[in-house]
Amino acid sequence: MARRRKLYEGKAKIMYEGPEPGTIIQYFKDDATAFNNQKQGVITGKGVLNNRISEYLMTKLTEIGVPNHFIRRVNMREQLVHEVEILPVKLVVRNVAAGSLAKRFGLEEGTQLPRSIIEYYYKSDELNDPMISEEHITCFGWAATQDLDDMVTLSLRVNDFLVGLFLGVGLRLIDFKLEFGRWYNEHDEVQIVLADEISPDNCRLWDVATNEKMDKDRFRRDLGGVKEAYQEVARRLGVLPEA
Numbered sequence: 285m286a287r288r289r290k291l292y293e294g295k296a297k298i299m300y301e302g303p304e305p306g307t308i309i310q311y312f313k314d315d316a317t318a319f320n321n322q323k324q325g326v327i328t329g330k331g332v333l334n335n336r337i338s339e340y341l342m343t344k345l346t347e348i349g350v351p352n353h354f355i356r357r358v359n360m361r362e363q364l365v366h367e368v369e370i371l372p373v374k375l376v377v378r379n380v381a382a383g384s385l386a387k388r389f390g391l392e393e394g395t396q397l398p399r400s401i402i403e404y405y406y407k408s409d410e411l412n413d414p415m416i417s418e419e420h421i422t423c424f425g426w427a428a429t430q431d432l433d434d435m436v437t438l439s440l441r442v443n444d445f446l447v448g449l450f451l452g453v454g455l456r457l458i459d460f461k462l463e464f465g466r467w468y469n470e471h472d473e474v475q476i477v478l479a480d481e482i483s484p485d486n487c488r489l490w491d492v493a494t495n496e497k498m499d500k501d502r503f504r505r506d507l508g509g510v511k512e513a514y515q516e517v518a519r520r521l522g523v524l525p526e527a
């Protein structure tokens with residue numbers, strides 16, 4: 285069998301050329317990294333769980349009309365996605381103070397924010413993903429003003445939807461990171477679509493009753509029970525694969 289062409293290997297995923305032009309296979313690894321690769325580890329089974337969780341969430345987002353790159357899951361570790369031009373800007377949406385926001389402003393983790401906020405980070409391992417403003421994004425041409433408007437609108441819709449979805453399974457969506465891409469839709473128009481993945485690797489999820497952390501912070505902060513937390517998120521969403 286012909287070997288697939290590897291297009292890109294990231295920290296948690298590998299991208300292979302897809303079976304049809306304009307498609308990509310997204311392979312979910314068990315590798316975990318934090319603090320821009322300074323902490324590395326393996327969470328056995330994480331890739332399988334994130335593949336399922338992201339499939340579930342992207343499918344739900346498609347159902348409510350949030351354009352995204354997901355086409356279908358192919359197997360335990362792989363999903364077929366549309367090839368998009370990834371924009372070099374990460375959007376972080378925050379509902380509750382935690383992580384770098386809590387640290388930067390000396391806030392107690394868990395403090396409810398008066399309203400949801402969006403932050404922008406420039407995607408660059410060398411520069412450690414610096415926080416940026418809209419001015420930097422448009423000045424350096426990382427995204428056009430219209431693209432940025434679309435990313436913000438989509439992020440807020442995703443947040444509203446996911447807050448409710450997770451609350452329904454007893455989880456608080458504290459914050460999360462999104463990535464976007466640009467592609468030509470079926471009408472040959474340029475469109476901004478959600479890309480990458482949505483999983484406990486890039487969301488903070490706390491149990492509603494106990495405030496227990498059910499996400500990658502368990503790995504970042506050596507809290508133990510990382511795999512079990514990811515499994516519990518998958519179980520609550522009804523997508524835990526059979527052993």
Ligand code: C5P
Binds near residue numbers: 382413485488
């Ligand atoms: O560390 P910080 O508080 O800025 O992270 C905010 C959110 O963005 C968290 O949910 C974290 O998982 C996610 N994030 C990410 N990838 C990064 C940085 C943050 O998925 N490189």
